[in-house]
Amino acid sequence: xxxxxxxxxxxxxxxxxxxxxxxxxxxRDIKKAIHCIDGGQRFARKSTRKSIRLPExxxxxxxxxxxxxxxxxxxxxxxxxxKKVFNHCFTGIxxxxxxxxxxxxxxxxxxxxxxxxxxxxxxxxxxxDTAKAAAEGLSDTPFLDLSDAxxxxxxxxxxxxxNSSDDDVVLKEEFRGMVVKQGCLLKQ
Numbered sequence: 001x002x003x004x005x006x007x008x009x010x011x012x013x014x015x016x017x018x019x020x021x022x023x024x025x026x027x028r029d030i031k032k033a034i035h036c037i038d039g040g041q042r043f044a045r046k047s048t049r050k051s052i053r054l055p056e057x058x059x060x061x062x063x064x065x066x067x068x069x070x071x072x073x074x075x076x077x078x079x080x081x082x083k084k085v086f087n088h089c090f091t092g093i094x095x096x097x098x099x100x101x102x103x104x105x106x107x108x109x110x111x112x113x114x115x116x117x118x119x120x121x122x123x124x125x126x127x128x129d130t131a132k133a134a135a136e137g138l139s140d141t142p143f144l145d146l147s148d149a150x151x152x153x154x155x156x157x158x159x160x161x162x163n164s165s166d167d168d169v170v171l172k173e174e175f176r177g178m179v180v181k182q183g184c185l186l187k188q
Contacts, residue, residue: 003027019159021127021152028136058114063104064123067095068153074098079150081128085161089127092149108145115143124151127158 001023005013017023067073074095076088096111105111118124119135119142126135127150134144143151152158 089152
């Protein structure tokens with residue numbers, strides 16, 4: 001799950017993620033930053049709370065902890081789609097259903113807004129092509145209230161089986177050189 005970033009001064013930087021989806025999220029975010037900077041805009045992470053006028057009374061962090069509760073929270077499942085098995089994930093419908101049943105929202109439309117906030121702030125991550133496409137702006141909302149849109153908690157141990165491709169293979173030749181600094185990129 002390694003990718004290489006070549007800087008303007010022809011310096012190569014290698015990044016290694018813990019799993020495929022994390023690597024893809026890093027690549028997506030870095031591409032957004034590059035696109036923003038190339039367009040002459042200042043890159044800054046926008047707060048979802050401000051952009052959708054999320055009430056100050058809603059604590060996303062506390063809501064996230066409630067969602068993760070082993071007994072009363074959203075149940076993490078092993079789901080299958082397109083010959084891929086997604087472990088430790090859940091559907092978009094189950095998130096909205098849980099929000100309704102926990103009295104966090106009044107209706108499904110509010111649920112989409114709240115779930116989109118959780119997604120944008122990093123409390124939920126998209127898994128699978130359907131959810132990823134929506135999160136990247138290819139849908140009306142970043143979060144989908146669908147049974148075939150899969151999501152997971154970032155610290156859940158999520159992984160997908162049967163998802164290898166030739167694109168994931170990195171040639172050993174690219175790893176020649178000296179390690180200048182080792183560390184871990186932590187996404188908020």
